Amino acid sequence: xTFHYTPSKWLLPAICTLILGIPAVAxxxxxxxxxxxxxxxxxxxxxTEVIALNPFGVAVGYYVGYDNIVHGxxxxxxxxxxxxxxxxCAPGQTSQCVPPSLPDSDDPFTPPSTWINLNAPGTYAAxxxxxxxxxxxxxxxxGVAYGFLNRGSGSHWLRDxxxxxxxxxxxxxxxxxxxxxxxxxxxxxxxxIAxxxxxxSYGxxxxxxxxxxxxxxxxxxxxxxxxxxxxxxxISLKQYVAGTYFDSTGLANGFVRHPNGKxxxxxxxVDADQNQDLTPWSGQGTxxxxxxxxGTAVGGFIDANNIYHxxxxxxxxxxxxxxxxxxxxxxxxxxxxxxxxxxxxxxxxDADGVHxxxxxxxxxxxxxxxxxxxxxxxxxxxxxxxxxxxAVAGFYEDGNYVWHGFEWHGVVxx
Numbered sequence: 001x002t003f004h005y006t007p008s009k010w011l012l013p014a015i016c017t018l019i020l021g022i023p024a025v026a027x028x029x030x031x032x033x034x035x036x037x038x039x040x041x042x043x044x045x046x047x048t049e050v051i052a053l054n055p056f057g058v059a060v061g062y063y064v065g066y067d068n069i070v071h072g073x074x075x076x077x078x079x080x081x082x083x084x085x086x087x088x089c090a091p092g093q094t095s096q097c098v099p100p101s102l103p104d105s106d107d108p109f110t111p112p113s114t115w116i117n118l119n120a121p122g123t124y125a126a127x128x129x130x131x132x133x134x135x136x137x138x139x140x141x142x143g144v145a146y147g148f149l150n151r152g153s154g155s156h157w158l159r160d161x162x163x164x165x166x167x168x169x170x171x172x173x174x175x176x177x178x179x180x181x182x183x184x185x186x187x188x189x190x191x192x193i194a195x196x197x198x199x200x201s202y203g204x205x206x207x208x209x210x211x212x213x214x215x216x217x218x219x220x221x222x223x224x225x226x227x228x229x230x231x232x233x234x235i236s237l238k239q240y241v242a243g244t245y246f247d248s249t250g251l252a253n254g255f256v257r258h259p260n261g262k263x264x265x266x267x268x269x270v271d272a273d274q275n276q277d278l279t280p281w282s283g284q285g286t287x288x289x290x291x292x293x294x295g296t297a298v299g300g301f302i303d304a305n306n307i308y309h310x311x312x313x314x315x316x317x318x319x320x321x322x323x324x325x326x327x328x329x330x331x332x333x334x335x336x337x338x339x340x341x342x343x344x345x346x347x348x349x350d351a352d353g354v355h356x357x358x359x360x361x362x363x364x365x366x367x368x369x370x371x372x373x374x375x376x377x378x379x380x381x382x383x384x385x386x387x388x389x390x391a392v393a394g395f396y397e398d399g400n401y402v403w404h405g406f407e408w409h410g411v412v413x414x
Contacts, residue, residue, distance in 0.1 A: 032371050035405030037063035037073050038081055047403025048073075052127045052232040052386050053393040060084075060125040060134050061395075061405055069097055070122025074134055074150075075405075084150055086123045086138035086166065097121045097141055119143055119179055125150075127187045127232045135169075135187045137195070143178030146170055147195060147209075149187075169193065171207050171215055175200035184209070185231045194235040196228050196243075204228050206243060206257070208235070220245040220255045220264055227255075232386055233290030233298075233337050242291035244299070250280025254288035254299060254313065269301045269311060269319050277304035286311065290337050298338040310335035310360070312344055324348040324358050326368060335360070336394075337387045345384040345392050355381030357392070359410065371406050375399035384408070 040048045040063035048063040057077035062070050072084035089097035119139055126136040133151040140146070147169030174182045174197040184195040193209040197217070203225030207217045219227045223245035235241050241257040245266075256265045268286045278284040284306065288299035295315030300308045310322045310333045323333045331349035338344045342362035347355045354376055359367040374381045374396040384394035392408040 030410040033407045035059055035075055039065045041066050042402055044401045048405045049395045049403055050393045050405030053388055053391055054128045054130055055388055058128055058132055059393055060128045062124050070120055070124060072123040072125030072136055084123055084125050084134060088140050089123050089138055126185045129187045129191060130189050135184045135193050137183045144176055145181030145183050147182040147184030169209055171197040173199055185229055186235045188235045189237050192239055194229060194241050222247055224248055230289035236291050237293050240291055242288045242297045244287045251278055252283055252285035252287050254286045269321055292338050293340045296342050298335050298344055300335055308332040308334045336385050339387045345387045347383050353378040355383050357382040357384045369410055371396040373398055
């Protein structure tokens with residue numbers, strides 16, 4: 001998340017993805033499709049990110065153009081783009097969305113703060129359901145976040161040039177100062193939205209929004225006001241919600257909130273060699289970023305040296321922590337998402353700090369892949385964010401440090 005961001009940035013948006021019951025398909029030749037929003041910048045530190053994908057091939061995410069404002073979008077399977085902007089951040093209204101300290105001209109030599117700060121002004125599309133409804137959040141000129149739901153008339157609204165309606169989502173207890181507000185980051189097949197909000201004391205708490213608009217807030221019982229969810233994948237079809245919280249010692253732990261809203265399962269991975277050396281409040285420990293329909297959660301264990309290791313926890317409580325065999329010694333393995341066949345996707349780093357994509361099957365077999373247009377220098381390369389069936393979506397950084405979204409169809413092993 002170097003002016004480039006450290007891995008923690010990806011883990012927020014990896015942060016969680018919508019998991020759908022799509023069966024694995026037969027092996028076929030892998031294909032990559034590059035996704036670039038038409039108005040995205042195409043110089044150093046600008047570009048397009050894909051965060052989520054639905055089974056029909058609708059991709060959502062955000063991009064930054066030379067106005068230095070974040071814009072959400074949805075891309076249809078026939079490569080059509082629909083911009084998703086909050087009213088405050090729409091063309092002609094951007095003065096309400098851009099702090100005076102940021103340029104508002106088409107200046108390609110002033111990179112935006114987006115890639116290092118997910119509170120940059122603009123609109124973030126974070127998840128999409130089967131019918132094409134999109135959820136996410138937007139940040140105004142004062143740095144306050146507001147959730148939203150973009151939902152039109154049925155599954156074909158993306159083909160309607162007039163676009164869908166834009167419904168704000170505001171948790172009543174959310175704060176109204178910079179860095180506070182409501183962050184809607186997940187939606188499941190039934191249209192239930194999950195996310196987190198930051199209160200006036202900068203404590204973070206989970207919330208669920210039902211289809212009728214009713215909002216329920218929650219905290220893990222032994223947490224201390226620091227409940228958080230990743231992007232896209234943290235709520236399952238059965239409405240189990242997975243995420244991370246900090247305990248009274250300041251260490252990260254995973255949790256699963258049960259559909260009844262009254263019971264929680266909490267867990268942590270204990271590293272016999274390093275657990276006692278973990279640093280409180282650093283994010284070290286057990287982090288959870290997604291859950292699939294069968295209740296298997298995905299995330300990462302961050303050790304005392306701030307190295308990421310992939311983590312999978314099955315519904316019966318078995319935790320597996322792993323490092324991709326091709327990862328360099330002491331390099332990161334970041335597991336981002338999981339499908340209903342328990343295939344995990346993510347990225348690992350080589351000795352030069354280049355990112356490479358991987359898939360890990362339920363029985364521990366690996367498939368490796370790289371977008372052919374990805375760069376081969378430090379911090380460049382391929383970053384998968386989401387998997388549904390055999391389709392993987394994410395983004396890559398090219399040799400000029402420009403971001404591009406991608407969709408990859410590879411091999412899923414049961």
